[in-house]
Amino acid sequence: MNLVAEPKEDMLVIRVQASRIDTAAAIRFKDRMRELVDTPARTVVLDMSEVTFLDSSGLGAVVAVMKLLQPARKLELAALTPVVEKVFRLTRMDTVFTIHAAVPR
């Protein structure tokens, strides 16, 4: 589970370099995110462009990270691929996040 952090102005973009945030990877994802988000940036954007699959454990892990960042920082998502987008949409958890079609420049 490789996460690459790239500060951009008032935002921290974190690219997930893994194809799956699933039951096997959820805990590692949360732990790695915890290490990276000690940031002064007010907004953290998760670049999900390489993630082709996310299950309910992965969804829970993303929510856990969002709660970890609160209240000072906001977690947003970008570049959701079809299956990932479907899981967020079916569960209506897409209403809880700002979701960008592409990573903001």
Added chain:
Amino acid sequence: MSDAAARLDFPATALAVRAALRTLCDGVLRALTEADRGTAQIVLAEALNNVVEHAYAGGGGRIALQVWIDPGCTRCVIADRGRAMVEGLPPGNAPNPADLPEGGFGWFLIRSLASDLRYSRIGGVNELSFRLPRRV
């Protein structure tokens, strides 16, 4: 088995579930559209991970999975020798997004996407079966 069916037998771990899904995606599920393949992965991941975490309570065991590609649907049967679902199938009510839930999505996803969901327990074997619609 024919091209239109698969039978897998694997240990009840998250990594083995992942490998089984990959095998199916590279194999029988190629007959499906990408969208239907995605749906199948979602439902199978949830159902199989439930066996790992609840039927076997993370203690290991084996899972037998059969998949048939029928003209109008994809049929799946998951068998395990773990604990029974004594109360039958969970209702899978949708968690409320406003509560920022970190869990409870699994059965909701299964019930949203699969039909003909059935559970039986005979001779110490749990069997969960369901159908997934196919867009042809």
